[in-house]
Amino acid sequence: IKCPERSARAQKQISDLNYISFSNIIRDQSCSVSLSLCVALSVRLGRRSVFVALLAVAVGVYLLPSPIDPKPHVLKGPPPALEGPLAVNTRLQKGQRLFTGKLHGPESFTADENGNVYTGTVDGKLWRIGLDDSLTLVTQMGQNLPECGFSTDYEPVCGRPHGVRVDRHGQLIVADSYFGLHSVDPTTGEKTLLVANSQGADDVPFAFLNGLEISSQTGIIYFTDSSSRWGRRHVKLEVIEMNSLGRLLSYDPQTESVTVLLDSLYMPNGIVLSPDEHFLLLAETSIGRILRYWLKGPKAGTKEILMDNMIGYPDNIRLSDHGTFLVGVTTPRFRKLTPPFLDMIAPYPAVKRFLAKVIPLSLYNLLLPRYALVLELGLDGELVGTLHDPEGRLTWAISDVFQHRGRTYLGSTDLPFLPVLEGWDS
Structure with missing residues (x-):
């Protein structure tokens, strides 16, 4: 900077000051640029670290073996609309809960000639419900441990009775998921093994009697x-896998022999004989349909689809007091903004394998709606009515619908109470 009117000394001082100011500006800008570069570099490195970590996790999950081996499956179509006989109502809200905290998962029911009702629970116990609603322990199917009923890990030790019926001799016949087919004396609780799971049929052991x-x-x-x-205890994997690994069988007490009637079934669950015993109905839970298997007549030994693409996943099927079939729906299958979860993943085995690796079994319950639904079918399989509890006020996830002496017992696989309806609101 040159100023002619100023002395050389003054000019030098001004030049020195300008140099210092310019140097300070350069230094400050350098620091600012360095800081920006440092921040940008840190962000970039942080993102890269996160990406690398996520990539490592993804590769690790990919390399892990999946517990399931699903096949692609496409359901017949979207679930039916909630109209006509399927129209929403509140008929299942007109009941009460019994034995809260005492009966955990009363899944299926039967009654003896004296009017007593019997049921099995998740802790491996078999119970008798008296006419006065008294509750009496009949027997423990496995070991009676403090952990029974609190964790599915102990089910193979404690037992889990599913289907239960009274035979012609007044004995209880029990299908225990882990211990096989038993006869139980309802008075003494003495158990007699009829067929063990390890014995099975046709050289294939049983894994899930139901x-x-x-x-x-x-x-x-x-x-x-x-x-x-x-x-x-791995039923959710069975439903997600959707493979046809189930069977319908018969046991003849006279010959003590087991016969395979049908195989390659999709999670066969509840069964019921027609009033004349010419056929039985069978629920295929994971695929949402009901089969009819003929026992007598020209079609004996054959099966046919009675109901397909159902509004929910059927569990047990029972005869009502007025000559119809009652179907407990363990999980409804409703059309909302998106298709039902199981519908969406059904065609994609890779998605199923991935989900089975990363999602704990207990979290699948969060995907299930808290909704109760019972279907009423005519003897030819036509839908004649439904009962709903849309908010799950009384119950949800119904496994059985058993009518006895004017009362309807509603089963469940895990709920800690027994819902009942007094009478039948038709």
Whole structure:
């Protein structure tokens, strides 16, 4: 900077000051640029670290073996609309809960000639409900441990009774998921093993005994093995996998022989004989349909689809007091903004394998709506009515619908109470 009117000394001072100011500016800008570079570099490195970590996790999950081996499956179509006989109502809200905290998961029911009702629970126990609603322990199917009922890890030790019926001799016939088919004295609780899971049928052991029915004409016991791979405590994997690994079988008490009636079934669950015992109905839970298997007549030994693409996943099927079939729906299958979860993943085995790796079994319950639904079918399989509890006020996830002496008992696999309806609101 040159100023002619100023002295050389003054000019030098000004030049020195300008140099110092310019140097300070350069230094400050350098620091600012350095800081920006440092921040940008840190962000970039942080993002890269996160990406690398996520990539490592993804690769690790990919390399982990999946517990399931699903096949692609496409359901028949979207679930039916909630209209006509399926229209929403509140008929299931007109009941009460019994034995809260005492009965945990009363899944299926039967009654003796004296009017007592029997049921099995998740802790491996078999109970008698008296006419005065008294509760009496009949027997423990396995070991009676403090942990029974609190964790599914102990089910193979404690037992889990599913289907239960009374035979012609007044004995209880019980299908235990882990211990096989038993006869139980309802008075003493003494158990007699009929067929062990390890014995199975046709060189295939049982893994998940479930539904049960007894012919009043022949005494033959019909029962289902829901899967040859998964036990009761892994039922969610069985549903997601959607493979046809189940069977319908019969046991003849006279010959003590087991016969495979149907195989390659999709999680066969509840079964019921028609009033004339010409056929039985069978629920295939994981695929949402009901089969009819003919026992007599020209179609004997054959099966046909009675109901498909159902509004929910059927569990047990029972005869009502007024000559219809009642179907407990364990999980509804409703059309909302998006298709039902199981519908969406059904065609994609890779998605199923991934979900089975990363999602704990207990978290799948969060995907299930708290909704109760019962279907009423005519003898030819036509839908004649439904009962709903849209908010789950009384119950949800119904496993059985058993009518006895004017009362309707609603089963469940895990709920800590027994819902009942007094009368039948039709």
